[in-house]
Amino acid sequence: MTSDHASDLTSETLEARARRHLWLHFTRMSSYQGNDVPVIVRGSGQYVFDTRGKRYLDGLSGLFVSQIGHGRAEVAEAGARQATELAYFPLWSYAHPRAIELAERLAVLAPGDLNRVFFTTSGSEAVESAWKMAKQYFRAIGQPGRFKVLSREIAYHGTSMGALAVTGLPDIKTPFEPLPPGGVRVPNTNFYRAPGFVADDVTAFGRWAADEIERAILREGPDSVAAVYLEPVQNSGGCFPPPPGYFARVREICDRYGVLLVSDEVICAFGRLGYYFGSQRYGYQPDVITFAKGITSGYAPLGGMIVKDRLMEPFDTGPATFLHGITFAGHPVSAAVALANLDVFEKEDLLGNVRANEAAFRATLEKLTDLPIVGDVRGDGYFYGIEMVKEKATRETFSDEESERLLRGFLSHALYDAGLICRADDRGDPVIQLAPPLTCTQEHFDEMEQILRSVLTEAWKLI
Numbered sequence: 001m002t003s004d005h006a007s008d009l010t011s012e013t014l015e016a017r018a019r020r021h022l023w024l025h026f027t028r029m030s031s032y033q034g035n036d037v038p039v040i041v042r043g044s045g046q047y048v049f050d051t052r053g054k055r056y057l058d059g060l061s062g063l064f065v066s067q068i069g070h071g072r073a074e075v076a077e078a079g080a081r082q083a084t085e086l087a088y089f090p091l092w093s094y095a096h097p098r099a100i101e102l103a104e105r106l107a108v109l110a111p112g113d114l115n116r117v118f119f120t121t122s123g124s125e126a127v128e129s130a131w132k133m134a135k136q137y138f139r140a141i142g143q144p145g146r147f148k149v150l151s152r153e154i155a156y157h158g159t160s161m162g163a164l165a166v167t168g169l170p171d172i173k174t175p176f177e178p179l180p181p182g183g184v185r186v187p188n189t190n191f192y193r194a195p196g197f198v199a200d201d202v203t204a205f206g207r208w209a210a211d212e213i214e215r216a217i218l219r220e221g222p223d224s225v226a227a228v229y230l231e232p233v234q235n236s237g238g239c240f241p242p243p244p245g246y247f248a249r250v251r252e253i254c255d256r257y258g259v260l261l262v263s264d265e266v267i268c269a270f271g272r273l274g275y276y277f278g279s280q281r282y283g284y285q286p287d288v289i290t291f292a293k294g295i296t297s298g299y300a301p302l303g304g305m306i307v308k309d310r311l312m313e314p315f316d317t318g319p320a321t322f323l324h325g326i327t328f329a330g331h332p333v334s335a336a337v338a339l340a341n342l343d344v345f346e347k348e349d350l351l352g353n354v355r356a357n358e359a360a361f362r363a364t365l366e367k368l369t370d371l372p373i374v375g376d377v378r379g380d381g382y383f384y385g386i387e388m389v390k391e392k393a394t395r396e397t398f399s400d401e402e403s404e405r406l407l408r409g410f411l412s413h414a415l416y417d418a419g420l421i422c423r424a425d426d427r428g429d430p431v432i433q434l435a436p437p438l439t440c441t442q443e444h445f446d447e448m449e450q451i452l453r454s455v456l457t458e459a460w461k462l463i
C-alpha cells in the first residue's frame with residue numbers, strides 16, 4: 001500500500017467517525033450526510049492542513065483565536081513544562097504562580113485602573129461573570145435594583161444562558177427562552193445600513209447610536225440598569241467599527257447614570273486591532289474588559305475579566321465574597337501558555353506588525369469593491385467584514401432563500417475548497433469575515449484577495 005493510500009484510508013475513517021460520533025457546534029449536521037466533514041489535522045504559521053495534506057490559509061485565526069499562528073513549539077513547551085510542575089490547582093481560596101504573574105501582567109497592559117483579574121475558561125463565562133459581578137456589586141453598594149444589561153442588535157456575546165441574554169441575535173436565542181431577564185437591545189454602529197436621517201454623516205450617526213443608549217437607560221429606568229456591553233468593533237453582522245466620538249459619548253452617558261461600561265474584547269483584545277486592548281485603540285476607558293481567545297492564541301483555553309479597582313472594593317472587606325467560581329478557570333497550563341504567548345507578542349512586535357500592515361490589508365481587500373457582489377469592506381486592524389449585496393447602487397440585500405443558496409449552498413464550501421478558512425455568515429446581512437493571524441503580511445493579503453475574487457466572481461453567476 002502506498003503512503004497516499006494510507007492517508008486516504010485514514011482520512012475516510014476520521015471523516016466517517018466524525019459523522020457518527022462528533023456533534024459540531026452551530027453546524028447543520030445534515031449537510032455532512034453526503035459530504036465530508038472537514039478535518040484539520042495540523043497547523044504551521046498562517047496555514048492549516050487537512051487529512052490529505054491540503055493547505056489552507058487560516059484567514060479567521062481558527063475562530064478569531066490564533067494570533068501568533070500555528071505550530072509554535074515554545075508556547076506548547078511552556079504548557080508542557082507547567083503540566084509537569086503543577087498541572088492543576090484551583091483558584092478557589094488558593095493562588096498559583098502563573099495565575100499571579102498573568103494577572104499582574106494583564107493589569108499592567110490594561111488601560112487605567114483596571115487592575116483586578118478574574119479568570120474563566122471561555123468568553124461566554126467572562127461575559128456572564130461580568131454580569132454577575134455587576135449585580136452583586138450593586139447590591140453591595142445599596143443599589144439592588146440594578147440588574148439589566150444593554151447590548152447592541154446582532155451582537156454576539158456568547159451562548160451560555162446569561163451570555164445569551166446579552167447576545168443580540170434573536171434566532172439563536174428563541175429556542176432557549178425564557179432566558180434570564182434584563183437583556184435590552186440598542187442600535188449597533190453599522191454605518192452602511194444607517195437610518196436615512198444620519199446616513200450621510202458618520203459622526204452624527206455615531207452620536208445618534210450613542211444617544212440611543214441614553215434613551216434606553218431612561219426608558220428602562222436608570223436605577224435598574226447595571227451595565228452596557230459593547231465590543232470595540234462589533235463582530236457579528238460583519239465588523240462594525242465605532243464612528244468617531246461614539247465611545248466618548250457612551251462613556252459620558254454611563255458616567256451620568258452610574259452604569260458600568262463593559263468592553264467585550266473576546267475578539268478585539270491581544271493585537272486584533274493593533275493594541276493589547278481594543279479600547280486603547282479607540283481611546284476609551286472601560287470599567288470592565290472581558291477577554292478570551294487571543295490571550296493564549298488557542299494553545300490552551302482561557303478567558304476572564306479585568307475589573308477596575310473601585311468595583312473590587314465591596315468584595316475586599318469583611319465577609320464579602322464574590323459568589324462565583326469555575327473549576328478550570330485560570331488553569332495553570334493555560335496561564336503558562338498565555339505568558340509564553342505574550343512573550344511572542346513582545347519579541348516579534350506583533351502589535352507593530354498589525355499597525356504597520358493594516359493599511360495594506362485594507363487596501364488589498366478594497367480592491368474587491370470592483371466586483372458587483374461586494375457592497376462594503378469594513379473593519380480595522382486585522383479584522384474585516386465584506387458585505388455582499390444583490391444590487392450595489394441601492395444596497396439591496398439578498399432574500400432569505402437567496403442568502404441560503406449563496407452562503408450555505410455555495411460560498412462556505414467554495415472558499416474552503418479554494419484553500420481559504422474564513423467565515424460566510426448571514427446572522428445579519430450576508431458577510432464574509434476575515435481575522436488572520438497577526439503575523440500575516442502582504443503575500444497573505446494577496447492570497448486572500450485572489451481566492452475571494454475568484455470565488456465571489458463564481459458566486460455572482462449563481463444569483
Ligand SMILES: Cc1ncc(COP(=O)(O)O)c(C=O)c1O
Pocket residue numbers: 122123124125127156157158159231235264265266267292293303
Ligand atoms: C464578543 C464575544 N463575546 C463572547 C464570546 C463567547 O466566547 P466563547 O465562545 O469563548 O464562550 C464570543 C465568541 O466568539 C465573542 O465574539
